[in-house]
Amino acid sequence: MSRFLKVAISQELLQFTNPERYVQHIENRVGVKAGLVAVGADDNVQQLTEKLRDCEVALILPTLFEAVGNCLPPSLKWIQCAWAGVEPLNSLADDVKKRFRQCIVTRSAAVYNLEMADYVICAIISMERNMPKIIKRSLNKDWQRIEDVCGYRTLSKLSIGILGLGDIGKDVAKACNSMGMTVYGLKTTWEPVDHVKKIYTSSELPELLQTCDYICNILPSTSHTKGLLSNGVLKVCSSKPIRFINIGRGDIIDERSIVEAVNSGWIEKAFLDVFEKEPLPPESPLWDLKDVTITPHVSGAGGRGLVEKRFIENLENYIHNRPLKYIFNWDKQY
Structure with a gap:
């Protein structure tokens, strides 16, 4: 030595x-x-x-x-x-x-692959089972078994589009597919990926957004990915709103565009773990958006x-x- x-x-x-x-x-x-x-x-x-x-x-x-x-x-x-x-x-x-x-x-x-895959599954189940609403009612000692918390879909009936199929994206795809979900993916080339039914490239992003029940962003922050979902891109989801999970980087979509997408009904529900500015300031309008859950960048902690x-x-x-x-x-x- x-x-x-x-x-x-x-x-x-x-x-x-x-x-x-x-x-x-x-x-x-x-x-x-x-x-x-x-x-x-x-x-x-x-x-x-x-x-x-x-x-x-x-x-x-x-x-x-x-x-x-x-x-x-x-x-x-x-x-x-x-x-x-x-x-x-x-x-x-x-x-x-x-x-x-x-x-x-x-x-x-x-x-961080397995931890982030678990987060995605947790977020999907939480949104499907309306867990944020149930927890809020529980804190208010409010017992209600009505349609908004009893009507949900099983994972086997759902589809998810994963933006970014690197190491983490592949493990998220595997986890979602193992639960019976139909998995689609966005990457720069069309090479097949295990557990992914179909690959889309950037030029086909609108088609992918219109196809899936859930969209999960795992893309890194580059000059090509910044603002990829900003400036009304999600308007194509107006006829079929998506549920959005962001565990990649916050600059995939700016704050104003998230607010617009939620208020316009293009995003039905969301779990957001990453943001343009972190920690997310108390004055951010994201905190007050309906059916949006904020987590403090802990998906892979x-x-x-x-x-x-x-x-x-x-x-x-x-x-x-x-x-x-x-x-x-x-x-x-x-």
């Missing part, structure tokens, strides 16, 4: 584990002597510069991208993001992007325990000069 590896890790990630366990994990699994340094949002440029000095590898939250990018040392060869999405890279200043391009950036993919596992797996690849998994593609922007 002659090689020494200095690793920077976001302070927030160390709240969920013992730093010494991280070091032991690296040394026992990877076979190198490791030193850990915690970096956080409270660090100024001078502190970050000193902490990152001689670091070769980093596991950080994307909220630190800009700060870290301003003081990237030449020694830093690889950065693993603790999120599945690394879209904040796309909005960095060009000079900061240029510095990031000098090292490899990878995503924590295949970490249970997957945090796998972040360390995925990092160690990729670290083994790095140390042994094997290809790293889930490398960020600057051209595709994800």
Whole structure:
């Protein structure tokens, strides 16, 4: 164990584990002597510069991208993001992007898949069974077994269109199909995907929206996906309103367009977990929309325990000069 590896890790990630366990994990699994340094949002440029000095590898939250990018040392060869999405890279200043391009950036993919698939199933059942309304009545000690809470469809009678069939989308498709749902999907190419009956491309989005009972967005935030459902796109659902689930990125549809779609009856019900601005401000009109449930970006929160596992797996690849998994593609922007 002659090689020494200095690793920077976001302070927030160390709240969920013992730093010494991280070091032991690296040394026992990877076979190198490791030193850990915690970096956080409270660090100024001078502190970050000193902490990152001689670091070769980093596991950080994307909220630190800009700060870290301003003081990237030449020694830093690889950065693993603790999120599945690394879209904040796309909005960095060009000079900061240029510095990031000098090292490899990878995503924590295949970490949040099952948790997010569970969320989608939970959201569908909640909307079909009118659980938000039942819970509200329960808090008011109101016992009513009337049509609005007793009339529902089983999942086997429902269809869902999944926008984005990456790792997470494929597991959501599998979960929905296993419950008997008919699954459709939106992606850039027509290659078949397991558990998906038919693939649509972006030019066919209106047809997909008109076909499905539910639409679930799992797309990343790129220049091609921002506002994809904004500006009256959902008007095609006027004759057959959809139920909308958003666990991808909030900028797929702007706030004004959500309000318009709900008030116009294009969206019948919704579960929203991601937003243009987070935390969602108290003054946002989304809080007061009828039959819209707001959750605070928690659809994949249970997957945090796998972040360390995925990092160690990729670290083994790095140390042994094997290809790293889930490398960020600057051209595709994800």
